[in-house]
Amino acid sequence: MHILVTGAAGMLGRKLTESFSRIGGPGGRPIDALTLVDAVEPQAPPGLAGRTVARAADIAAAGVAEAMIAGRPDLVVHLAAIVSGEAEADFDKGYRINLDATRALFDAIRAANSADGYRPRLVFASSIAVFGAPFPDKIGDEFFTTPLTSYGTQKAIVELLLADYSRRGVFDGIGLRLPTICVRPGKPNKAASGFFSSIVREPLAGLEAVLPVGEDVRHWHASPRSAVGFLHHAAAMDLSALGARRNLTMPGCSATVGDEIAALERVAGPKASALIRREPDPAIARIVAGWPCDFDARRALALGFRAETSFDAIVRAHVEDELGGRI
């Protein structure tokens, strides 16, 4: 099969393409060709180098969408996005990439569909940012999308387009509302959500981490490993069970910061959790207060999507996948 991945140089894009050389294509199908696109040139994964075309491109620029699908990929995994903070700071850039470039991709597929019947599977990375407070204790699968950021707005709009284009037979699409990915590998960043990962990642590496909120703050998490699993499952599964409702909240683990710290301590001992320094930041606390805490993601579970059910498992996934199993 031929797979196109947009946003392939991002954290999730790299993990996904690495998984292709490790475990093959979705559903175990062999990969004949891989097209990787991002704002910076993505790396070809080991083992698939000869079959990979990696390209740096502005996906909103004229002609880029048509070029991306010129080879008629069987599967399109659309991960490319301007992240939440940047989309909020730069209105035009957020709408240009997160909405207009996505619509250009969808319309390029539509033109190909009209021309030669091309109809790929399309997997879109949406986000729980489509939801905005106030929330019920657990957000159900039929709760409305009232985002409180431009990023969440753009994701919610693409969900609607994806359902409409799928209904019309342009592609066979599915949108996955990803939980906050935790533990994110790499260095601390300035994202308001960064502490959820850094209070685990840094202590496991023997480094100090800053915690800007209280231990009672609850959020919805899944590991990078689970996120890659969601993408594989969405790419391989029979979508007819979805009907017209093509966008799904992914399963995750609802945990408080206190739960995180307790899990870290169980996995790595009190020396690790002692490296967390409390430094309250009211601005971050205020942002985080508007985020969803817990979901009843029964539709995705019934369709076979799986994530960690405890924060201990999330910590262990990080130790296994990023630290070679060593603490």
Added chain:
Amino acid sequence: MHILVTGAAGMLGRKLTESFSRIGGPGGRPIDALTLVDAVEPQAPPGLAGRTVARAADIAAAGVAEAMIAGRPDLVVHLAAIVSGEAEADFDKGYRINLDATRALFDAIRAANSADGYRPRLVFASSIAVFGAPFPDKIGDEFFTTPLTSYGTQKAIVELLLADYSRRGVFDGIGLRLPTICVRPGKPNKAASGFFSSIVREPLAGLEAVLPVGEDVRHWHASPRSAVGFLHHAAAMDLSALGARRNLTMPGCSATVGDEIAALERVAGPKASALIRREPDPAIARIVAGWPCDFDARRALALGFRAETSFDAIVRAHVEDELGGRI
């Protein structure tokens, strides 16, 4: 005040502009200027002719949005739309008018907002077509939007944009999900929903009407008079109570076709209801089966929006407003 109305030549646009000469602007404010735009040239309402600029324009064409707001209207009532059936038949036209032209209008206001602080009240006519079956018995205010038509998709997308632009202070926006307007004045048309109006309107005029579905079909209705009332209320009310959730399902009257016929008979006697000829049409029955039947529109009611609470009142509103009170 200066008011801009798009779609001013449509049924609701004409009723709204006529109301301005009859009862004045929203909240009783005097109207200094009225800008009316539609694909065909709208009529200036009697009594406001000297203060009206009426213009035929393609609202999706370059520069039209900027021209529409050049006079900095205090209130923008955005009614212009390609209707459901046409937006389904013509993909490009539906997205061009219902989405792109609306976004162009929003972005023209955004540019003016940046340039000189312009920030109008914006009232958008959305639709219960943002919802798609299956439904609960009564659709609550937090039910998700999974439209089953491109028209409903476009309305749901504009709702999201309206909320984001309002949150960012570009305008003070509110979206009203209008019920099916009943009794629509005028001639029978080919809309799948046409029979809801024609089985009342035609018999009241002594003419035969065709009923293509069973008497148990239930739907959500409000009179043209109520729809005009919604627009006035939305234009005048304090929107701060809405918070970030700017789109509201309007109140209406849930009635079956049987309820409609019984109401017609109570108002106009059995000679009227005898003019309804049953001619089942499975295609129309299938379309209508996907439409919402009933809502719990408590948020809009709490905010002061009012509609008929019985179908008798809907029939009487038609008799009073369209037939001079005579049957």
